[in-house]
Amino acid sequence: MYIKSHTKKTFEDYTSIFAIFIIFASLTYQIALCFTNTHVFGVSKGAVVLVEFVLIISGFCLFAKKMDEGFLLFLVFLLINALFLSLFKGQFNPKDVRDFLIPVLMLWLGFNYNKKVEVDKIVKYCAYLVIGVGLFEAAFSTQYQSLFNIAHYHRAIGLIAENYNDYREDGLSLNGLRYGGRNFLSFLGNHRISSVFLETVSMGNFGVVIACWGLAKDKKEVKDICFILGLGLVIALLADSRFGLTMIIGLAFLRFVLSINVLRISSYFFPLLIITITLCIYEFSYVTFTDDFKGRLGFTGYNLAHFSIIEYLGLSGVPKYYGDSGYSNGIINYGLIFCILAWTALCRLKPTSPQGIRYASLITIFIGAILAISGSSIFAMKVTVLMWFLIGVTLQKESAQ
Numbered sequence: 001m002y003i004k005s006h007t008k009k010t011f012e013d014y015t016s017i018f019a020i021f022i023i024f025a026s027l028t029y030q031i032a033l034c035f036t037n038t039h040v041f042g043v044s045k046g047a048v049v050l051v052e053f054v055l056i057i058s059g060f061c062l063f064a065k066k067m068d069e070g071f072l073l074f075l076v077f078l079l080i081n082a083l084f085l086s087l088f089k090g091q092f093n094p095k096d097v098r099d100f101l102i103p104v105l106m107l108w109l110g111f112n113y114n115k116k117v118e119v120d121k122i123v124k125y126c127a128y129l130v131i132g133v134g135l136f137e138a139a140f141s142t143q144y145q146s147l148f149n150i151a152h153y154h155r156a157i158g159l160i161a162e163n164y165n166d167y168r169e170d171g172l173s174l175n176g177l178r179y180g181g182r183n184f185l186s187f188l189g190n191h192r193i194s195s196v197f198l199e200t201v202s203m204g205n206f207g208v209v210i211a212c213w214g215l216a217k218d219k220k221e222v223k224d225i226c227f228i229l230g231l232g233l234v235i236a237l238l239a240d241s242r243f244g245l246t247m248i249i250g251l252a253f254l255r256f257v258l259s260i261n262v263l264r265i266s267s268y269f270f271p272l273l274i275i276t277i278t279l280c281i282y283e284f285s286y287v288t289f290t291d292d293f294k295g296r297l298g299f300t301g302y303n304l305a306h307f308s309i310i311e312y313l314g315l316s317g318v319p320k321y322y323g324d325s326g327y328s329n330g331i332i333n334y335g336l337i338f339c340i341l342a343w344t345a346l347c348r349l350k351p352t353s354p355q356g357i358r359y360a361s362l363i364t365i366f367i368g369a370i371l372a373i374s375g376s377s378i379f380a381m382k383v384t385v386l387m388w389f390l391i392g393v394t395l396q397k398e399s400a401q
Contacts, residue, residue: 012114015062019109019389020117022055026385027126029055031133031196034153045157052381056098059105068111071104074345081338088315096333099379100342103388107349110392119393120224126386127210127231130203134195134238138188145171150198173199182240193238201374202383204241207232208366209387211248215255216359243293247369251362264357267364268347274372275327279305296324296373303328312336326371326378349395356394363387 029051037043063071078100086092113119137144149171154160160174170176176199177190192200211232217225229252236244254263281294282301289299303325310316314335322328330339347364351357370378378384 010114011066012112013116015066015109015112016114016116018059018062019106019113020122022059022106022109023122023126023386023389024129025055026381027129027196030198030382031148034148034150034198037153037156038147038149043153043156048157052098055381056101056105059109060101063105063108066112068108071108075101075104077338077341081334085314085335089317089319091319093333099376102379102381102384106385106388107392107395110389111395113389113393113396115393119390120228123210123213123228123386123390124231127228127235130195130197130206130235131231131238134193134203134235137193137195138191138238141191148198150176150194153198175200178240183242184237184240184245188240192240195235195238197382200239200241201377202380203239204236204244205370205377205380205383206386207234207236207239207241207244208247208251209363209383209390210235212251212359212362212366213390215252215362216355218355219256243370243373247366251365254365255358255362260354260357260361263361264347267361267368268344270365270368271327271343271371274368275300275304277301278327278372293373299323300325300327300372304331307331314338322375324373324375326373326375329375330371349391351391351394352397353394356391359394360391363391 030048033043033047033051078097082092082096085096150173151160151171154173172191173194176192176194178192179190181190182188182192193203194200195203197203197206209232211229214225214228214230214232217228219225229248232248233245236248254266258266278297278301280301281298282305285294286298286302289295299322303322304327307328308316312331312335314332314337316332320332322332334342346367349360351360367378
């Protein structure tokens with residue numbers, strides 16, 4: 001008689017299954033909602049919020065069963081800071097808490113991951129999914145737009161104005177075309193690929209996340225470095241992401257030129273370097289805002305040079321949004337003290353392998369750079385879930401990376 005054996009699943013097995021689920025769910029929930037809005041029924045911004053809420057809260061139900069003191073302490077500090085600042089602002093914005101719940105959850109899930117599915121496989125499968133959908137979008141643009149009318153979806157959830165179709169007749173996202181032609185892969189025309197992300201900024205940033213995992217590997221693993229780095233480059237190229245490609249090339253240079261210790265120390269002070277650059281651009285060459293690297297850096301420098309003490313402390317009662325200036329938005333929303341402590345906590349994470357140290361350092365530098373030219377993309381769930389999970393995996397005491 002054949003008797004089927006049952007192996008009892010451990011808590012780490014359940015958290016690991018959920019980790020893989022939330023990684024792929026975060027990549028696909030936007031395009032799934034877009035398909036629903038296009039063919040089934042209209043969705044709203046509330047639907048996006050609900051999906052994210054269910055995913056995050058489901059994860060924290062697991063977290064509640066095995067709380068880690070360090071993560072719990074940060075959550076308490078986050079909540080106290082948000083509630084304290086809300087007393088002066090006259091309102092409580094749940095997004096100020098939500099933006100940091102995702103890093104805490106995914107770091108914790110990564111830390112408790114059982115590695116029964118190799119981490120490299122997860123990274124590669126995520127990249128394959130993004131590239132596969134992206135190539136379908138590039139080769140069959142008409143069919144892609146008929147399946148996923150991104151313009152209507154973004155209008156439904158309030159990302160673009162109602163009169164969008166007055167000047168654009170296609171179903172692509174607002175940044176889905178590069179007027180004047182693409183910077184890279186010109187044979188694709190003006191079309192910038194957005195794949196499952198539905199917008200090109202997130203796709204370019206995701207390419208950096210993938211590339212960093214390849215760059216973090218030991219120099220002896222040449223094939224893995226080249227392959228995973230290549231996946232990241234393909235993703236950034238399809239999106240025609242100038243920032244993404246610039247970051248990948250710059251991070252590759254830093255990874256192979258700097259020693260691992262210098263690389264890690266650099267991550268602590270990189271925001272100071274970026275802020276100094278923004279202030280110099282503002283002081284010596286900034287006249288008015290232009291939608292390019294120099295204009296965004298100068299705009300950030302302008303904001304930081306004109307903030308009052310009240311604004312630096314995050315106590316301003318006047319709600320403001322500073323567009324593509326992440327440093328400005330972070331200080332206004334959380335206060336400079338919280339920002340410094342949160343950055344220090346990030347840099348003081350202790351990966352247990354050289355690959356982990358390199359990956360965490362490269363990602364930290366990437367975050368420091370993107371905050372100068374983008375307002376909130378570093379908090380996008382569809383991009384950062386995998387990023388924070390990978391850092392969490394490297395914190396395990398016995399790293400197999």
